[in-house]
Amino acid sequence: MNVLIAGAGRLGTQIAQVLSAARNDVVLMDNDDDRLAALQGRVPARLVSGDACDPALLEHSGALTADLVVAATGDDEDNLVISLLAKRHFSVPRVAARVNDSDNAWLFDERWGVDVAVPAATPLISLIEEATGATDTVALLRLSKAGVEVFETVITERSRTKGRALGEVALPDGTVVATIVRDGQPTAPDPAERLRPGDELLLVSHTAAEHEIHAAFQ
Structure with a gap:
């Protein structure tokens, strides 16, 4: 499975580590060069620097062939834009987005291209199950x-x-x-x-x- 993850914070990095371990092709994006530099050699994923809200960068990072996009930044507005681009512009089959502020949860639906809206407090394994559509954690990991x-x-x-x-x-x-x-x-x-x-x-x-x-x- 080709996976594109926007946001190399704690959550995005953990998702990248687990999905890479499960033999998926993972790209991890972030606009913080220092954060990406700290992850070099620690995360078995392709690291891409830049704004994931930029359609050109998403395409360069593999959005056209992605099976799953995970918008896991700490900004709900960015996550919605990334989700909409992934679904409407690149026709990504499955899009998951992190909801940082529960007051914004009502926005995270198919109108914004979101297949799976995941509250920030959701445990990692549950998030991955939801994002990938897998119901068998053992099989996935x-x-x-x-x-x-x-x-x-x-x-x-x-x-x-x-x-x-x-x-x-x-x-x-x-x-x-x-x-x-x-x-x-x-x-x-x-x-x-x-x-x-x-x-x-x-x-x-x-x-x-x-x-x-x-x-x-x-």
Whole structure:
């Protein structure tokens, strides 16, 4: 699948990493050159600098052959313009757009070319399922070469593992924590690290099912 992602912030970057791992051809766009420079070598996607609201740049970045466009900038106006261009000008089959301000949610529909409107607080896996139309997270994120699957879980105020050390959590067999994303930054999974509300954990496993991962932490 050819994927074009506008916005290389935390959300856009995570989407690019996961969809690239699932063997999709991903282009990640942003108008912040410093942000893109920091991502060089860290994200297995083609990085393009510029304003994604520019039709010429969208075409240069692959909009004509894109199967999916994700408008994931931090500006709702930009996301709407990108979505409209993707759908009306480039006839992209599927367009997903991030809704930053809930008051603007009513705008994010087919009139603006949006197939899937996703609130900013939506977990990464759910967003990708919605954006791609996939209902099977495991199938989408299977890493066929390594024979493992990728899962995400988020620690909340209600999670029973809140405040517990990572090493105290009994994981399903064949499962390891790949990283903890805290305040937008990935950190090494130190067993002594105490889990906090808002922590996003990415795990890999070759045996566990999604409900087992959820049960271990929630």
